[in-house]
Amino acid sequence: xxxxxxxxxxxxxxxxxxxxxxxxxxxxxxxxxxxxxxxxxxxxxxxxxxxxxxxxxxxxxxxxxxxxxxxxxxxxxxxxxxxxxxxxxxxxxxxxxxxxxxxxxxxxxxxxxxxxxxxxxxxxxxxxxxxxxxxxxxxxxxxxxxxxxxxxxxxxxxxxxxxxxxxxxxxxxxxxxxxxxxxxxxxxxxxxxxxxxxxxxxxxxxxxxxxxxxxxxxxxxxxxxxxxxxxxxxxxxxxxxxxxxxxxxxxxxxxx
Numbered sequence: 001x002x003x004x005x006x007x008x009x010x011x012x013x014x015x016x017x018x019x020x021x022x023x024x025x026x027x028x029x030x031x032x033x034x035x036x037x038x039x040x041x042x043x044x045x046x047x048x049x050x051x052x053x054x055x056x057x058x059x060x061x062x063x064x065x066x067x068x069x070x071x072x073x074x075x076x077x078x079x080x081x082x083x084x085x086x087x088x089x090x091x092x093x094x095x096x097x098x099x100x101x102x103x104x105x106x107x108x109x110x111x112x113x114x115x116x117x118x119x120x121x122x123x124x125x126x127x128x129x130x131x132x133x134x135x136x137x138x139x140x141x142x143x144x145x146x147x148x149x150x151x152x153x154x155x156x157x158x159x160x161x162x163x164x165x166x167x168x169x170x171x172x173x174x175x176x177x178x179x180x181x182x183x184x185x186x187x188x189x190x191x192x193x194x195x196x197x198x199x200x201x202x203x204x205x206x207x208x209x210x211x212x213x214x215x216x217x218x219x220x221x222x223x224x225x226x227x228x229x230x231x232x233x234x235x236x237x238x239x240x241x242x243x244x245x246x247x248x249x250x251x252x253x254x255x256x
Contacts, residue, residue, distance in 0.1 A: 037175035044182035048189055052202050055193050064202045066136050070128060071149040075120040080112055083159045090167035099230050106225070106233035109160030110218075117152035124149040148203050154211035161217035168224055177217055185209030 053061045086109040093101045125146060133139040165174050188209050192201025225233060 033175045034171050034178075037178045041178045041182045044179070044186055048182070048186045051186075051190055052193070056199065056202070060199050063138065063141070063199050066138065067132075067141050067145050067199075067203055068148050068206065070131050070136075071120065071124045071145055071152070074123045074149075075117065075152055078116045078120040078123065079156075079159075080116060081159070083109075083163045086160055086163040087166050090163060094167060100236070102225075102230055103233045103236035106160060106164065106221075107236045109163060110157060110233070113156040113159045114153060117156035120152050121149045144200055144203050147200075148207045151207035151211040155214040157214035157218040161214075161221035164221040164224060165217075168228065170220075170224060173220055173224075177213070177220065180216070181209065181213040184212055 052064070056064065086105060089105045090102060093099075093105065128145050128149070129139065129142045132142055132145065162174065165171075185206060188205035189202050190205075192205045195201065197204065222233065225231065
């Protein structure tokens with residue numbers, strides 16, 4: 001009986017020690033910080049939506065939603081979403097110290113997203129007028145829809161930048177930028193609305209906020225790569241990434 005009790009006590013101590021080590025592990029703290037930032041960002045996004053809906057009213061708020069819906073659909077359709085694939089390649093190459101391949105993968109990821117954003121923008125320009133005229137009955141809103149779609153090239157920089165920050169485990173940067181994105185959008189949208197811009201102000205503020213977020217993420221990701229001795233990702237020769245085009249595109253196309 002005493003032996004059994006001793007074993008129970010020993011196992012309880014081992015379990016307690018394991019729990020303490022897990023709780024104090026840096027990744028656990030980073031995961032908690034990311035979770036908090038996601039909830040905060042969601043709350044800020046909800047606050048922006050409520051303020052816009054209250055200030056505009058149901059009819060004009062519906063106009064905002066429809067103007068942005070079609071370009072957003074095209075962007076979803078055109079984007080390959082290679083973030084998870086790029087993250088996997090970056091983590092592997094970083095572990096083996098293949099700096100040249102790291103730059104090539106970064107350039108490939110940014111290029112894929114940027115090309116997809118240009119396709120979405122071109123499709124919006126080619127078909128948006130027809131959709132707004134015949135489906136949404138808002139032919140005078142084509143210019144506003146194109147302003148929103150014009151934010152795609154810069155906002156497309158976010159995907160590979162997030163992959164870089166994740167691979168280097170800079171989760172605090174991700175958390176801060178995630179919240180900052182919503183804060184900037186909230187300030188811009190509310191500011192433009194208070195200035196009397198109404199529906200155009202909401203669309204313009206959202207577009208500028210998305211573009212700023214993409215630019216900020218790329219700037220931070222580029223800084224991290226330089227600090228780690230990788231160098232500037234855009235300095236990689238095009239032919240360096242050519243062997244990766246097919247596997248990355250194939251994997252990205254099948255990614256959820």
